[in-house]
Amino acid sequence: MFRENFRKKIQELLTSVDIEIGGNRPWDIQIHNDEFYPRLFQGGSLALGESYMDGWWDCSRLDEFFFRILRSELDKKVKLKTYYADMLKARLLNLQKPSRNCRDVQHHYDIGNNLYRCMLDDLMIYSCGYWETASTLEEAQISKLDLVCRKLDLQPGMEVLDIGCGWGGTAKFAAEKYHVKVVGITVSKQQAEYAKELCRSLPVDIRLQDYRSIDGTFDRIVSIGMFEHVGYKNYPTLMHVARKCLKEDGLFLLHTIGGNESVTNTDPWIDRYIFPHSMLPSAKQICSAVEGIFVLEDWHSFGADYDKTLMHWFRNFHESWEILKKDYDERFYRMWKYYLLSCAASFRARMNQLWQVVLSPKGVLGGYKPERYIPFPERTSGT
The missing domain is CATH 3.40.50.150 (Vaccinia Virus protein VP39)
Structure with missing residues (x-):
C-alpha cells in the first residue's frame, strides 16, 4: 500500500517533466526493483544515485533524463533532512582544511x-x-x-x-x-x-x-x-x-x-x-x-561547452571499458556513467x-x- 503510494507520487513528479516509468523514449526510466520508490523518498538524490549503482533502475539516455529534471528544477522540490544536515555541517566546519583536502582530492x-x-x-x-x-x-x-x-x-x-x-x-x-x-x-x-x-x-x-x-x-x-x-x-x-x-x-x-x-x-x-x-x-x-x-x-x-566535453569523456570511457574493467567492477562503471552524464545534463540545463x-x-x-x-x-x- 505504502509502496504504491510512493510509486504514484514519483510517477506524478516525473510526468510533470515528461518522463514516464516504463516508457519507450530514451529518457524514460525503467524500474527493476519496487523498493526503489520508498528508497528514493527516504534518501533523495543520494538514494537515486546509489539505487542506479545497485542496478535497481536504468535509462538509455541518463543525460536526457537529468536534463529534464534539472531544467524544470524538479530537484529543488525534493530537499530532505540529509541535505540540510550536510549544509549545517559545512557551515560549522572547515571541510577543506589541508589534511582533509589532501584525502578528498586523492579520493x-x-x-x-x-x-x-x-x-x-x-x-x-x-x-x-x-x-x-x-x-x-x-x-x-x-x-x-x-x-x-x-x-x-x-x-x-x-x-x-x-x-x-x-x-x-x-x-x-x-x-x-x-x-x-x-x-x-x-x-x-x-x-x-x-x-x-x-x-x-x-x-x-x-x-x-x-x-x-x-x-x-x-x-x-x-x-x-x-x-x-x-x-x-x-x-x-x-x-x-x-x-x-x-x-x-x-x-x-x-x-x-x-x-x-x-x-x-x-x-x-x-x-x-x-x-x-x-x-x-x-x-x-x-x-x-x-x-x-x-x-x-x-x-x-562558456558553460555550454562543458556539456560537449563531458559527453566526449563518457564516450571515451564507455569505449575503453573492455580495457578498464580488469581494474574496476560493474558498479564502478555505473557510478562513473551516472557521474559524467548527470554532470553533462547540469550544464545543458544551464544549472x-x-x-x-x-x-x-x-x-x-x-x-x-x-x-x-x-x-x-x-x-x-x-x-
Whole structure:
C-alpha cells in the first residue's frame, strides 16, 4: 500500500517533466526493483544515485533524463533532512582544511591514471574544453589552453604558477608553446608523478604541495579546475595567497565551474562518491573573495561547452571499458556513467556554469583587452 503510494507520487513528479516509468523514449526510466520508490523518498538524490549503482533502475539516455529534471528544477522540490544536515555541517566546519583536502582530492584523482588516460585527451586535461572552432576533444583542449595563455599574455621567460596543475598538461603546453617557466602544484600523488614525467625535459617544477604553503613571486598565476575543491570558507585565503605570490604587474586567471546560487555544500551523491567536500562557487562568492585584493579585468562564461566535453569523456570511457574493467567492477562503471552524464545534463540545463576570470593586482594600465575567438589553425603557433 505504502509502496504504491510512493510509486504514484514519483510517477506524478516525473510526468510533470515528461518522463514516464516504463516508457519507450530514451529518457524514460525503467524500474527493476519496487523498493526503489520508498528508497528514493527516504534518501533523495543520494538514494537515486546509489539505487542506479545497485542496478535497481536504468535509462538509455541518463543525460536526457537529468536534463529534464534539472531544467524544470524538479530537484529543488525534493530537499530532505540529509541535505540540510550536510549544509549545517559545512557551515560549522572547515571541510577543506589541508589534511582533509589532501584525502578528498586523492579520493578522486588517485584512483588510477589509466582511467583518465583512456577518458581524456592526450595531454590529460580534466577541465572544460573550448569548442568555438574545435571539432575534436583534443582540439577543444588545445584551444582552451591557448586561450588561457593568450589571456595571460604569456611572454618568453616569464615565471608562471599553476595552482592545481593536474597531470601537467597545462604546464607542458605553456612551457613548449610560450617558452615560460612553470611551477605546478597538486596534492594528488599520482598526478604529481605523472606530471613530473610528462614535463621531464622542460623548465617545469612539479610539487606535491597545498596552495596555502606556496611561496615565491611569479609573473602570472593560473588555476584551472581547482577552485571547486577550495570551499567557501577558504575563497579569501586562496585570493590572498595568489596576491602575495603575484608581481604588481601580473595577471591571475581563475578557471572554475560555477553555480547560479550561493551554496555551502554540494549534492549528497557527488559528495560521497565523486568529489568529497567539494562545492561550486557563485559569482557573488567569487566577487566577495576578490574584493579589496584584485581588480576584476574579464569574466568569460562558456558553460555550454562543458556539456560537449563531458559527453566526449563518457564516450571515451564507455569505449575503453573492455580495457578498464580488469581494474574496476560493474558498479564502478555505473557510478562513473551516472557521474559524467548527470554532470553533462547540469550544464545543458544551464544549472552549472563555466567561468574564466582574469584578475590583476591594481588594474591593467590602459585597460585589459579580452581574448575570445581565435581561428584554430593559429592556436598552436605560440609566440
